[in-house]
Every structure is written in C-alpha cells, then in structure tokens.
Amino acid sequence: MIASVRYFLRRYGLEAVVYGGDGDAAGSAVRCFIQPLMYKNRVYLKDAIGKLGAMDKGHFLYIGPPETALPREGYLVCGSRKFDILRGEPVYLGTEVCHWCAVLQPRPEEE
Numbered sequence: 001m002i003a004s005v006r007y008f009l010r011r012y013g014l015e016a017v018v019y020g021g022d023g024d025a026a027g028s029a030v031r032c033f034i035q036p037l038m039y040k041n042r043v044y045l046k047d048a049i050g051k052l053g054a055m056d057k058g059h060f061l062y063i064g065p066p067e068t069a070l071p072r073e074g075y076l077v078c079g080s081r082k083f084d085i086l087r088g089e090p091v092y093l094g095t096e097v098c099h100w101c102a103v104l105q106p107r108p109e110e111e
Helices: 002-012
Strands: 014-019 028-039 053-064 075-078 081-093 096-106
Touching: 002 028, 002 096, 028 075, 053 081
Parallel strands: none
Antiparallel strands: 014 028, 014 075, 028 053, 053 096, 075 081, 081 096
C-alpha cells in the first residue's frame, strides 16, 4: 500500500515545496495532491454544489509523501500559490507512516 501511494504521488502528484515556519530558506521538494475540501452533508447558499458536495473555497486537502513531515506553522508553495498548513498529521498503516494528510488555507495574494 505504501509503495502504491508513492507511485501515485510520483506519477500524478503536483510539484510543491514545503517550508518550515521558522523562515527555513531551503524547503523540501515534494509531489503531492492538493484538492478543495468537499462537504457532502452541508448546505451553503453561496457555494457551488456538485455531485460530490459543496466546495469550500477556503480550505484544501493535502496528501503527501510519508518521508516529508509537515512542520507546524509551516507553509507550502505549489506553482504560483502559497498555502498555510493549518493542521497536518501522519497517516499510519500498521506501524509505518503511509502518507501525510493536512488541511491547507490559501495565503492572500502578496503585493
């Protein structure tokens, strides 16, 4: 299973760089999935609702490789977008880390 996660991240994942909250100049390059969070059982009047549910435009789901831990108060850069890491935790398969999962929030555009 862990080998499958690595394969799919390597083949289909987006290129991103994870930075620590301490102003770490050299970030860690990763391949990851970043998708808007979907809420199936909630109703939002202003949001678009599709077959998968309502899309929360303010929060994104991150799935990344097991070897790159997400720092507290860190951030992630993917293409031209920056995301703050609100909460991240490892997902275990037995005693081994299978992947990292996190909730991201887009940073406001800097001028």
